Amino acid sequence: MTPVTNRRPHRGGTLPAMPVIVIGADTPIGRAAVDALLAGAAELRAFVTDPAEIDRLKERGVKVAVGDISDGSHVGGAALNAFCAVLVPEAATDARERSFASTPSAVVAAWAEGLRDARVHRAIWIDDAAIPDAPAVLAAAVSELAIVPAGRSPDEIAADIARIESQRILGDTTDRRVSGVEPDDPFPHRSG
Secondary structure, eight states: OOOOEEEEEOSSOOOOOOOOOEEETHHHHHHHHHHHHHTTOOEEEEEESGGHHHHHHHHHOEEEEOOTOOOHHHHHHTTTEEEEEEEEEHHHHSOOOOOOSSSSHHHHHHHHHHHHHHTOOOEEOOOOTTTTTTTHHHHHHEEEEEEOOOSSSSHHHHHHHHHHHHOOOOOOTTOOOOTTOOOSSSSSOOOO
């Protein structure tokens, strides 16, 4: 399956490896994403809720932030100066405590606010039918949005994440919306 991308105009050129943060690095997909990104990111960060994950991640050279996954200011602070944020929807839908948002959609809205405040350029979202409004909310917060199809193993999803992150500029999909697109369609069209 081909990941879906959404890109707004941005200065072109080749960029050096930039900081990447994985929001929900304490989930199976988040752990696989960390593993896949370790070799390529100049600086890899992880945002987790589970303090038991801290040592495992730090031992691997990952900078770790622990906080409430539903607090956009926590997410934004951890993402400050990151080029890319990988957003794992399981962190918005699982059984962890969330003090600042009561629904998965509200958690994603908080993430979008945090990413916008931190001036994150790119977000990589693992598509999740349980949060159908997430792509539109995230696309409004970042310059580039890539959507990775779910329904596969964490390692397969993580391989797509690493491939997208290694691209400094995504394909030209300017002014295109990602909602309502088949996962195999790499260039969704704007509607409305």
